[in-house]
Amino acid sequence: MSGSDDAGTIASPRQAQSFWNYLNTEVDTKECTGPLAAFCFMTGFIDAISFSSVFVWCGFQTGNFVQLSLALARLFSVGPGGAIDQTFHKADQQALTSLLAFNLGAFIGRLGDRIGSQKRIWLVFGTFLQTLFTMAAALTIWKSGQSSVADDRGDPSWTNALxxxxxxxxxMSLGTQGIIGKRLNTQFTTTIVLTTVWVELMADPRLFYRKKVITRDHKLIAASSLFIGGFVSRAILDKIGSAGALGVGTGVRLLITVSWLFVPGKKAASVSKSAK
Structure with a gap:
């Protein structure tokens, strides 16, 4: 009886050590299609919520940056009667908030360079961080009491501090997601900005091949996933509001977090080759 108990206590630390070693293995980036497609889905999902309320794309920082340049240009624009618009419009404040927070999230994602950008433990932890950010967004917009959909660009539905x-x-959730996607170095690129994906897709010399072409097919998966994410998000938004939609997004991110545990690892030969 005692022997079986001893065996049980001895096996437990070994199993824990084995799982820790498993977490510290690198994933095979060729097998990451599922989680990365889900990342693209979440880009569309999050962007649909922010655009519906404040007409700001949380993942499209090019537009936000240009919007800030226009805000600065207004200072040099003289209106009727010599009036100069010196107000910092609410839409410009929201664009600046998104830009700064996105870059902060991406900067936090640099932690993966210390841990190992393709290690399973970082992919799990980094995606869990995105889950926490999305959950925090759901809680804050719920507490804010603001409506979910704006009727006009000049009248955003989100205006208070929360x-x-x-x-x-x-x-921030998309900023962290973007750097994780970038470091995996796949056809999904950052999983955030699809302008580059569209250009590379149109420039692909094998665009019209009937056979399977990864460089083309994965880009199509990325674009389709983002489109579906936006569609699903808006449908949910109309039914249960932005807090509920972000709650659903939190659940999806949690599923993506768990999915990294099931992505096949790199084969020993490829790992030793990359180490050299």
Whole structure:
């Protein structure tokens, strides 16, 4: 009886050590299609929520950056009667919030360079961080009491301080997601900005091949996933509001977190080759 108990106590640390070693293995980036497609889905999902309320794309920082340049240009624009618009418009404040928070999230993602950008433990932890950011966004917009859909660009539905915090958390989640996607170095690129994906897709010399072409097919999967994410998000938003939609997004991110545990690892030969 005691022998079986001893065996049980001895096996437990070994199993824990084995699982820790498993977490510290690198994933095979060729097998990451599922989680990365889900990342693209979440880009569309998050962007649909922010655009519906404040007309800001949390993942499209090019547009936000240009918007800030236009805000600065207004200072040099003389209106009728010599009036100069010196106000910092609410839309410009929201664009700046999204831009700064996105870059903060991406900067936090640099932690993966210390841990190992393709190690399973970082992919799990980094995606779990995105889950926490999305959950925080859901809680803050719920507490804000703001409506979910704006009727006009000049009248955003999110205007109070808590809604700005929500926008920041949403942008941070995509910033961290983007650097994780970038470091995996696949056809999905950052999983955030699809302009480059569209250009590379149109420039692909094997665009019209009937057979399987990874460089083309994965880009199509990325674009389709983002489109579906936006569609699903808006449908949910109309039914249960932005807090509920972000709650659903939190659940999806948690599923992506778990999915990294099942992505096949790199084969020993490829790992030793990359180490050299």
């Amino acid at each position: 809604s700005f915090v929500c926008l920041a958390f949403m942008s």
